[in-house]
Amino acid sequence: MDCGGSWLASGSFSLTILLRSRETSHGGPWLDEVVKLLRVVQAALFLTALSNASDYVGSDACKTCHALIVNQFFRNPHYKSIASGTETPENTGCESCHGPGKAHIDARGGNATIVAFSEIGPEKTLDACLRCHSQTISRANIRRSVHTQEDVVCSNCHSVHNSKSPKFLLARKQTELCYTCHASVKAQFSMPFKHRVNEGVVECTDCHNPHGTFAASWRMSSRPRMVDQKEANEEPCLKCHADKRGPFVYEHASVRIDGCETCHMPHGSTNAKMLKRPTIFTVCLECHNGAGSFGIANNGAIHLSSTHNMADPRYQNCTTCHVRIHGSNADALFMR
Ligand code: HEC
Ligand code: HEC
Ligand code: HEC
Ligand code: HEC
Ligand code: HEC
Ligand code: HEC
Ligand code: HEC
Numbered sequence: 422m423d424c425g426g427s428w429l430a431s432g433s434f435s436l437t438i439l440l441r442s443r444e445t446s447h448g449g450p451w452l453d454e455v456v457k458l459l460r461v462v463q464a465a466l467f468l469t470a471l472s473n474a475s476d477y478v479g480s481d482a483c484k485t486c487h488a489l490i491v492n493q494f495f496r497n498p499h500y501k502s503i504a505s506g507t508e509t510p511e512n513t514g515c516e517s518c519h520g521p522g523k524a525h526i527d528a529r530g531g532n533a534t535i536v537a538f539s540e541i542g543p544e545k546t547l548d549a550c551l552r553c554h555s556q557t558i559s560r561a562n563i564r565r566s567v568h569t570q571e572d573v574v575c576s577n578c579h580s581v582h583n584s585k586s587p588k589f590l591l592a593r594k595q596t597e598l599c600y601t602c603h604a605s606v607k608a609q610f611s612m613p614f615k616h617r618v619n620e621g622v623v624e625c626t627d628c629h630n631p632h633g634t635f636a637a638s639w640r641m642s643s644r645p646r647m648v649d650q651k652e653a654n655e656e657p658c659l660k661c662h663a664d665k666r667g668p669f670v671y672e673h674a675s676v677r678i679d680g681c682e683t684c685h686m687p688h689g690s691t692n693a694k695m696l697k698r699p700t701i702f703t704v705c706l707e708c709h710n711g712a713g714s715f716g717i718a719n720n721g722a723i724h725l726s727s728t729h730n731m732a733d734p735r736y737q738n739c740t741t742c743h744v745r746i747h748g749s750n751a752d753a754l755f756m757r
């Protein structure tokens with residue numbers, strides 16, 4: 422995109438400041454000569470800036486040849502820039518994304534005379550959109566998101582002119598959109614125990630921010646996975662499962678520090694309650710196994726006491742006794 426106009430404009434702005442400050446200061450006659458010269462330069466710069474602005478022809482001029490796109494544009498959220506009538510030319514209508522149209526029209530079309538997203542590649546596409554969309558916090562980290570690193574940018578997910586969704590100009594319905602590239606995730610949401618994403622109850626963006634996330638949340642520092650955050654750096658799970666939030670008088674370190682994914686498959690699983698393992702005690706014994714530095718990690722989990730006879734079926738279902746496994750306000754052993 423051509424930034425010459427605004428650069429020149431800011432150049433003449435600083436000249437103006439210099440000229441103004443001259444009026445309040447005391448200098449010799451030589452300075453008056455300099456000032457005269459500067460005024461000439463300022464006028465020249467102003468004219469250049471003007472002729473630059475006149476490279477913008479307005480969106481109506483595109484209608485002759487791109488009638489369909491122009492006629493549908495009133496439905497686009499970006500139409501606001503035309504409707505308001507208060508934006509500068511480089512921020513109005515078609516030219517706010519495609520750049521000044523004069524050369525393009527003079528040449529009667531062509532992809533080289535305009536910002537053609539089919540040609541400019543992912544990096545410049547990102548820049549063109551972020552010119553206006555970089556302020557929003559949720560997109561602040563988009564440049565180092567995994568998607569950007571893999572050259573998946575705005576136009577891979579959003580379709581400015583041919584959106585298939587009522588909201589957010591998405592190229593397809595959200596779930597379909599994500600599945601076009603993440604086919605294996607689709608299989609996970611078809612497991613017997615799952616979040617009902619395919620059924621429309623939960624969405625990918627309830628847990629992920631496809632624009633990238635800020636800091637890693639909670640335990641996700643090593644594998645952030647663009648998992649979104651709730652307030653206070655919490656995992657997004659707590660938006661819906663608020664009863665698991667705490668703080669509890671007695672926290673279960675694995676929940677509070679390691680995070681929900683230590684025991685649950687967030688997408689779906691063949692195990693009840695979306696657990697990582699088919700029976701509960703095998704989940705627990707990953708840590709409570711007394712194997713010192715063996716096991717999931719040397720994470721301070723204590724060994725089961727000798728009362729727990731693992732051969733006794735009664736003891737295998739740990740949560741029949743340790744019912745408040747996500748944390749308790751009454752009992753250090755999570756029994757109530
Ligand atoms: C918000 C940015 C934005 C605005 C505003 C915008 N476009 Fe586009 N335009 C794009 C992008 C991005 C593409 C690439 C295809 C896509 O992703 O939809 C595109 C593609 C095109 C194409 C190529 C054909 C096609 O459908 O792919 C034409 C022609 C075009 N735009 C004309 C216009 C005209 C005319 C206007 C004003 C009515 C306009 N654009 C406003 C972003 C924009
Ligand atoms: C005189 C006819 C004419 C006018 C007026 C015109 N265009 Fe085009 N435009 C064309 C032609 C022809 C092409 C090349 C189409 C192709 O190669 O497929 C083109 C291509 C484009 C493309 C690139 C499409 C791509 O493949 O990515 C964009 C973007 C575009 N025009 C936007 C605009 C905008 C914005 C305006 C108004 C400022 C405008 N055009 C006015 C004729 C015109
Ligand atoms: C991997 C896919 C993907 C990419 C890449 C992507 N988006 Fe999005 N975007 C989405 C989805 C999905 C939503 C809808 C979020 C929701 O439903 O809450 C969205 C929502 C939005 C919204 C409206 C809601 C909001 O958060 O303000 C804007 C604006 C937006 N995106 C702009 C952009 C821009 C600009 C870029 C490139 C810099 C971009 N997006 C890149 C998928 C993507
Ligand atoms: C000139 C500034 C500007 C540029 C450049 C720009 N946008 Fe926007 N965009 C806006 C404004 C303003 C809105 C409307 C926000 C509102 O509704 O209040 C918007 C809204 C959106 C939305 C939200 C739609 C919704 O339904 O809420 C998406 C998605 C979006 N833009 C994507 C893009 C993409 C992709 C690009 C690059 C191809 C882009 N924008 C370039 C200014 C811009
Ligand atoms: C209930 C919350 C939730 C929902 C809904 C969700 N995810 Fe995830 N997803 C996660 C969490 C948490 C992780 C990190 C798992 C880990 O690192 O152990 C993850 C990891 C991923 C990964 C990287 C790991 C892998 O399996 O390759 C991808 C890709 C992914 N999700 C895509 C999606 C898509 C696409 C959707 C929607 C169809 C979706 N997710 C819906 C919570 C969710
Ligand atoms: C155009 C293809 C494409 C689309 C569309 C797409 N992704 Fe991705 N996504 C990728 C690629 C490529 C990667 C990096 C390789 C990988 O992990 O699979 C990735 C990675 C991810 C990751 C893992 C990040 C990590 O740290 O490993 C998540 C989570 C994710 N995408 C979620 C989504 C969601 C949610 C959507 C829909 C809103 C979506 N993606 C749409 C291509 C896409
Ligand atoms: C948008 C809300 C929402 C978010 C966010 C969410 N869940 Fe869920 N979760 C649900 C709903 C609704 C159900 C009920 C199952 C269904 O879909 O019928 C559920 C079910 C579950 C179940 C199984 C409960 C049972 O009785 O079988 C587990 C375990 C679970 N979620 C864990 C998580 C984890 C871990 C996260 C974060 C990675 C998370 N959830 C994020 C809404 C959510």
Ligand code: HEC
Binds near residue numbers: 683
């Ligand atoms: C130490 C392992 C572990 C961790 C970590 C864990 N859970 Fe659980 N969770 C379980 C077990 C075991 C069950 C099954 C309890 C039963 O059936 O008696 C369960 C059941 C659930 C259920 C369904 C039953 C209920 O109590 O509502 C939900 C929802 C749930 N967990 C959400 C979460 C969320 C959200 C997190 C993160 C804040 C989390 N879990 C972290 C082990 C864990």
Ligand code: HEC
Binds near residue numbers: 739755
């Ligand atoms: C990821 C490792 C991990 C997993 C899996 C795990 N725990 Fe823990 N658990 C811990 C750690 C660490 C502590 C804290 C030990 C301490 O305070 O010294 C703990 C504490 C406990 C305590 C309290 C002990 C005390 O004296 O304070 C009980 C009871 C307990 N876990 C039961 C379970 C049960 C039942 C399961 C399976 C549903 C389970 N744990 C799964 C790591 C784990």
Ligand code: HEC
Binds near residue numbers: 705725726741742
């Ligand atoms: C029949 C009820 C019952 C079942 C089932 C049960 N526990 Fe316990 N657990 C207790 C009681 C009572 C205590 C405290 C007294 C004791 O040490 O025997 C305890 C204590 C613990 C402690 C703390 C030990 C210490 O030294 O502080 C851990 C850890 C623990 N249980 C984990 C588990 C795990 C893991 C399972 C499943 C394999 C399990 N429990 C199954 C009743 C049960």
